[in-house]
Amino acid sequence: GKQVNGTKMIGQVPGVHVGDEFQYKTEISLVGLHLSIVRGIDYMHKRDDVLATSIVASEGSGYCDRFDFDVLIYSGEGGNGIRKSQKILHDQKMVRGNLALVNSMRLKSPVRVIRGLKRSDYRGKHYVYDGLYVVQDYWEENGPGGNVIFKFKLCRCPGQPSVDWKHYF
Amino acid sequence: GKQVNGTKMIGQVPGVHVGDEFQYKTEISLVGLHLSIVRGIDYMHKRDDVLATSIVASEGSGYCDRFDFDVLIYSGEGGNGIRKSQKILHDQKMVRGNLALVNSMRLKSPVRVIRGLKRSDYRGKHYVYDGLYVVQDYWEENGPGGNVIFKFKLCRCPGQPSVDWKHYF
DNA sequence: TAGACGTAGA
DNA sequence: TCTACGTCTA
DSSP states (O other), X not given: OOOSSOSOOSXXXXXXXXXXXXXSHHHHHHTTSOOOSSOSEEEEEETTEEEEEEXXXXXXXXXXXXXXTTEEEXXXXXXOOTTOSSOOOOOOOSOHHHHHHHHHHHTTOOEXXXXXXXXXXXXXXXXXXXXXXXXXXXXXXXXXXXXXXEEEXXXXXXXXXXXXXXXXX | OOOSSOSOOSXXXXXXXXXXXXXXXXXXXXXXXXXXXXXXXXXXXXXXXXXXXXXXXXXXXXXOBEEETTEEEEEOSSSOXXXXXXXXXXXXXXXXXXHHHHHHHHTTOOEEEEEEEEOSSSSOEEEEEEEEEEEEXXXXXXXXXXXXXXXXXXXXXXXXXXXXXXXXX
């Protein structure tokens, strides 16, 4: 690994606080919040399980994530082909990040949530750490092309500082 | 723009020194060395010209850049299709970055050179600022598929600190 | 080797 | 919308 902040880990990352803001995915990678520069769901092996460490969620990004008070409805990974020029839609599979989120739910293992926010100046994003969530439920939905998409319901762990989102938009 | 260090500029960047090392393209973008995260040649409008500000050069990357003492032979951009899964080779065109380098040669405008070095631990790169160069010549070559590739000869400006490259490999 | 919620500029 | 010397994991 090449992260500066130490090893990949579950839960709170030392030195990173709720509300901390970052310019690039590479920065949240460097501080150890979310190691993958491109994937939305990051995960790691822990004992015999693969558990989610963190997710990057963005409203209105084509993934249709929804933040509603302390609840996040998050879309699984794979199949949607959003980054493809030929937008072929496939069913999402219960593997990798999706499977890690289910395992995290089963073991009540907390997941770091980073919100990707649209910039005011151009089409890119910036990123704000929103704190720890637990996965409470998941289900399948049909995407626009009839393909299977997983949805995960995450609830923000109590006792964390609140974030004034108006400050970041 | 979103760079932290100020506006895009030609020549020396305040606060950045020969030998400074960076982990990611996003970092050299943040400090103002090379604004584009993906392009090898960065450039800007200056009066009625488009001039090169900086290039990222890597030996052994498939682009066949060559460093030889204070001379760099650098390959132009476009056409080579290295990042494509279907490796279709086209002729490079005298546009964008390639044109900017020719303009920089004509006006003897200095170009910042960043060397992309292979990491020891994985397949990615890190980046070291090598200082200012001037473009002294350019020509066409035929690439492996017979396609046209531009080559640029850059010479390192005298009076700059030397770099102990063994330190970085 | 390919896939994944990458980025900026034309 | 596309291209461009991205970057990591499986």
